[in-house]
Amino acid sequence: MPNLRDIRRKIEAVKKIGQITRAMNMVAAAKLRGAQARLEKFRPYGEKYREVIRELMSSGTVQASQFPLMEVREVRNVGLILVTADRGLCGAFNANLIKEAEKFVEERSREGQQVKFICVGRKGAQYFQKRAEVLEAYTDVMGRVLMQDARTIARRAMRAFLDGEIDEVYLIYGYFVNVVRQIPKREKLLPLSMEEGGAEEKPFEGAPIYEPSPEELLDQILPMYVNTRVFAAMLETAVSEQAARMTAMDNATRACGDMVRDLTLLFNKTRQASITKELMDIVGGAEALKKA
Amino acid sequence: MARIFLEIVTPDRVVVSEEVDIVTAPGVAGEFGVMAGHAPMLAGIKIGPLHYRVGDREEWVALSGGFCEVTGKKVTFLIEAAERAYEIDVERALRAKERAERRLQEAQAKGDRVAEARARAALQRALTRIALAERAKAGHPR
Numbered sequence: 061m062p063n064l065r066d067i068r069r070k071i072e073a074v075k076k077i078g079q080i081t082r083a084m085n086m087v088a089a090a091k092l093r094g095a096q097a098r099l100e101k102f103r104p105y106g107e108k109y110r111e112v113i114r115e116l117m118s119s120g121t122v123q124a125s126q127f128p129l130m131e132v133r134e135v136r137n138v139g140l141i142l143v144t145a146d147r148g149l150c151g152a153f154n155a156n157l158i159k160e161a162e163k164f165v166e167e168r169s170r171e172g173q174q175v176k177f178i179c180v181g182r183k184g185a186q187y188f189q190k191r192a193e194v195l196e197a198y199t200d201v202m203g204r205v206l207m208q209d210a211r212t213i214a215r216r217a218m219r220a221f222l223d224g225e226i227d228e229v230y231l232i233y234g235y236f237v238n239v240v241r242q243i244p245k246r247e248k249l250l251p252l253s254m255e256e257g258g259a260e261e262k263p264f265e266g267a268p269i270y271e272p273s274p275e276e277l278l279d280q281i282l283p284m285y286v287n288t289r290v291f292a293a294m295l296e297t298a299v300s301e302q303a304a305r306m307t308a309m310d311n312a313t314r315a316c317g318d319m320v321r322d323l324t325l326l327f328n329k330t331r332q333a334s335i336t337k338e339l340m341d342i343v344g345g346a347e348a349l350k351k352a
Numbered sequence: 353m354a355r356i357f358l359e360i361v362t363p364d365r366v367v368v369s370e371e372v373d374i375v376t377a378p379g380v381a382g383e384f385g386v387m388a389g390h391a392p393m394l395a396g397i398k399i400g401p402l403h404y405r406v407g408d409r410e411e412w413v414a415l416s417g418g419f420c421e422v423t424g425k426k427v428t429f430l431i432e433a434a435e436r437a438y439e440i441d442v443e444r445a446l447r448a449k450e451r452a453e454r455r456l457q458e459a460q461a462k463g464d465r466v467a468e469a470r471a472r473a474a475l476q477r478a479l480t481r482i483a484l485a486e487r488a489k490a491g492h493p494r
Contacts, residue, residue, distance in 0.1 A: 268392035272381040280396045
């Protein structure tokens with residue numbers, strides 16, 4: 061028979077955990093709103109880049125092979141930019157991203173390719189630092205996603221690609237479907253190819269003026285486009301992280317409520333049982349006295 | 353006079369979005385101006401000051417690299433970082449300038465070309481900001 065005082069103490073503890081998880085849930089909800097607003101604001105910017113690059117590529121004289129960032133090589137080493145959260149307590153969010161990355165490594169090693177990591181966010185860095193080759197790890201950048209950080213990360217990846225250290229670069233990040241669903245997403249970053257994305261939109265009627273030439277423009281714009289891709293992945297992951305945490309903390313709060321209910325029931329049962337036992341002792345004692 | 357719609361967008365926010373009379377911007381191939389009725393154009397933008405005028409009001413915006421697209425009635429700047437003159441944090445820009453100068457010297461001493469180019473760009477950004485902030489203080493209180 062469990063001790064009454066122990067049960068009461070446990071109920072108090074669970075209640076307090078519930079308060080904390082509820083607070084975390086609300087914090088995550090507020091952060092989610094902020095992050096989501098930033099993502100919404102960023103989308104048209106990213107779209108425009110894609111549109112303009114496609115426009116430039118189709119301007120006739122330009123060929124993909126002349127740009128180092130578009131160069132397709134035989135793949136021996138693959139770079140993987142893995143974007144995870146800095147913090148935990150967000151359900152299986154980070155675990156899912158790490159699992160996706162491991163799947164990627166497995167697929168690639170079957171083809172005799174070596175995967176080199178660029179980790180963004182502490183959780184991924186912690187996991188892979190001991191298990192795989194990590195070119196660079198960036199932590200504490202997921203709290204407030206900055207273009208500056210994205211640029212540093214993109215630059216590192218581009219340098220490795222241009223130096224021939226890696227022959228392809230992929231991105232794995234937490235894609236935000238909606239508040240209750242975030243999935244790990246895998247995208248090819250380098251070499252850049254503009255075939256993806258179907259709808260052929262013409263921003264211009266007729267031939268526009270290019271200043272400087274399309275080639276020079278692309279030379280300038282392509283690296284910036286890579287920056288925006290990394291930035292987009294980071295933003296997306298940050299939004300997903302908050303959404304995942306919100307759901308996880310909501311579940312935790314509910315589980316706390318269930319536990320408190322069960323424990324209270326147990327507490328009452330135990331109390332009654334002990335009263336009954338005491339009563340029986342008293343009756344038994346009185347009976348014994350009467351006989352004497 | 354007909355006006356053209358100017359939009360300056362960074363990854364974080366829309367910095368400017370209004371109808372203007374004329375925009376002057378630092379193009380990679382030289383400074384250029386855009387007014388209503390400009391032919392469609394795609395231009396690379398380098399670090400420098402952008403100026404635009406609405407009636408009597410003059411505005412300055414510090415730009416870092418990006419590009420600019422002119423279509424019919426609209427001119428859009430997609431820039432990695434941009435601030436209006438009155439938003440500029442002069443203290444920070446001065447610190448950035450010192451830092452960039454130091455890095456530039458170090459890079460030159462070591463012969464690191466990549467670091468040198470980066471320091472030069474940082475210095476350019478800082479100088480643009482400082483110049484604009486001073487102009488804002490002098491003549492444009494807004």
